[in-house]
Amino acid sequence: MSITVSNLTKSYGDFVALDDVSVTIPTGQLTALLGPSGGGKSTLLRVIAGLDSADTGSVSIEGVDATKLPPQKRNVGFVFQHYAVFKHMTVARNVAFGLEIRHRPRAEVKQRVGELLELVHLSQFADRLPSQLSGGQRQRMALARALAVEPTVLLLDEPFGALDAKVRKELRDWLRRLHDEVHVTTVFVTHDQEEALEVADEIVVINSGRVEQIGSPDALYDAPANDFVMSFLGAVTRLGGVLVRPHDVAVSLSPVSATDVEGTISRTLRVGFEVRLTVLTDAGEEVSVEMTRTSARSLGLEVGQTVWLSIAPGATTV
Ligand SMILES: Nc1ncnc2c1ncn2[C@@H]1O[C@H](COP(=O)(O)OP(=O)(O)OP(=O)(O)O)[C@@H](O)[C@H]1O
Secondary structure, X not given: OOEEEEEEEEEEOOEEEEEEEEEEEOOOOEEEEEOOOOOOHHHHHHHHHOOOOOOEEEEEEOOEEOOOOOHHHOOEEEXXXXXXXXXXXXXXXXXXXXXXXXXXXXXXHHHHHHHHHHHOOOHHHOOOOHHHOOHHHHHHHHHHHHHHOOOOEEEEEOOOOOOOHHHHHHHHHHHHHHHHHHOOEEEEEEOOHHHHHHHOOEEEEXXXXXXXXXXXXXHHHHOOOOHHHHHXXXXXXXXXXXXEOHHHEEEEOOOOOOOOEEEEEEEEEEEXXXXXXXXXXXXXXXXXXXXXXXXXXXHOOOOOOEEEEEEOOOOOEO
């Protein structure tokens, strides 16, 4: 096991940022730390990196107790959202930096930088200055720089956070492919559940300084441990007091079973291929329903209509 964090606690004054956190991060995998803002993700990453120390608990990296080691002795590479680049140095020199301060032979540095720039698809920009790159290209340069010294662990704190949606998506796909090529144990912080579900092998859900659940994207989505995890990983609504995903609510024009809940459509909204309904039940619940446009059309659903709702068989509920 690559990174083992045991019983970490960290407070800032009265505020508890990490509350007895224990996590094992497997070697060679891409792990997401996912959770709402202020939940403690960055604090955990900084403690793993050695940039911050915990009040109690321990961190071990590849079997070595790293709790008291300074960052430079942990063999970790990191990339943050607002990455500090050397503005006056070319892309190639930025990537070479870590190798040069370690006094590696010049020929080796040249070869390694060439390989890394190829890996991040920036070979043709080797001689540019960072200011002449796009935001996405700059983050790829940052990743190449972090990978240059062959870290055991790569730590990324919202590496794509400041970029626009389209570039984020491209970099996400790219990070996944890069990881499939180099297999370095990678931990990245995100508050974007789609990013975590799409990219990660394993997700650690963190909220209010505690680990809510650890598992694969499928496990978390299909078997959330609690309300928080279920709501954080996608849209939810309540039907008969049960938490369910809006696309798992079935709509009929007449009651199918005795447990069906009667209600009136109070709102319909079309978003692309999808139709979102709000149904006000006789019990006073406002239920959100999502269905394809085709299904909505075949039922002829309109505002004011009476419908019967049920939870689709096999649906995830909490
Ligand atoms: N140096 C500090 N002094 C006081 N409080 C801090 C300090 N650093 C972090 N905190 C607090 O600890 C909590 C956890 O912060 P952290 O940055 O780990 O959260 P996060 O989950 O990464 O959130 P975000 O996604 O917004 O970065 C926050 O409430 C924050 O205000």
